[in-house]
Amino acid sequence: MxxxxxxxxxxxxxxxxxxxxxxxxxxxxxxxxxxxxxxxNPEQLFALGYAACFDSAMELMAKQLKLDATGAKTTIDVGIGQRAEGGYALDLDITIRLPGMAADDAKRLVEAAHQVCPYSNATRNNIDVRLHTETEEV
Known part of the structure; x- marks a missing residue:
């Protein structure tokens, strides 16, 4: 790399x-x-970093997909809890607000951003991550 x-x-x-x-x-x-x-706390710092990184990944992918992501906002909710097998783990909800974008375009953009975002790649398959997209279809 x-x-x-x-x-x-x-x-x-x-x-x-x-x-x-x-x-x-x-x-x-x-x-x-x-x-x-x-x-x-560490979870707050993780949420800040992930939110900024995911938002940047969306900007990049919006340009590549020729979508207008003006007004986009990314919110990350980070939870921490004890795993059944011992130790602790994080639990994430990512909410992306894409006002004025059609729902199918928003879904395509969010999924593309989730594939390129370094935080998403670091957490994939080892942390529960749920993506939520909010739009106001035009």
């Missing part, structure tokens, strides 16, 4: 510590989701 970009982050203290990008551009206080403390 040809690598186009690589970044590095360092965490200390797990869910009760800090996580920092090694270039110094971002440092966050990590908190447990049930702590009530100010800060973020």
């Amino acid at each position: 040809k690598i186009f970009y690589k970044t590095t982050a360092t965490a200390s203290g797990g869910r009760s510590g800090t996580a920092t990008l090694n270039d110094g551009s971002l440092s966050v206080q990590m908190v447990r989701s049930d702590s009530g403390e100010p800060g973020v």
